[in-house]
Amino acid sequence: MSISPYRVLVTGSRNWDDDRAVWRAIASAVLDNASATVPVVLVHGACPRGADAHAAAWADLASVDGRRPVTAEAHPADWERHGKAAGFRRNAEMVRLGADICLAFIKDGSRGASHTAALAEKAGIPTRRYTA
Template sequence: MKRKTLPSTPTRGSVRARPRGRSTAHRVLICGSRTYKNAAAIAEVVHGLPTGTVVIHGAARGADSLADLYARQNGLETEVYPADWDKYGKGAGPVRNKQMLDEGRPTEV
């Protein structure tokens, strides 16, 4: 299993390009409340994903951490977009959410 943690914002001169040859067919963003506890629902969704799917999440408690757990158990690659609370303060969550959509480019949410 391959876990790719991305910085919350690119540094000057950095590029977040996908490696050549990497499929963009299945890129699933799984997100939700930090208090979300229905592990069975997340497990069911992740277990149903085809091999080669990339699971994108925001590294928060709840739905995100469950998505990470079940993705790793299924040998799926993850892309993690943690919020930068120091830089954005209370606005870090929405900034991170936009990054997951814009930079993660999910095919399903």
């Protein structure tokens, strides 16, 4: 019998520079809500900097740790195909795929992270907002 993974959706500002805040929030969400045997899927927008990059790094280290299965699920925006709407389309797709929790790291009122957090809340996904 397969165990459903605990899905953590991370969204955040490209200029979110506090990697420790991201790591603490992810670890807290996982430890508080998923048993030690449940695999974790960390969903993020694949931005090479900011909150997404910090989340990807956490997933990389956690998967090497070996205490529980951790997989990163990256969703890069298709800027060539969708232009300026690419980020918002990607965000909506990540929410549509579902998550057990959304962690939103919003710096300077980031429209993308705020948008994703609002979509997650509307979809009934518990959402924690962190601001800077």
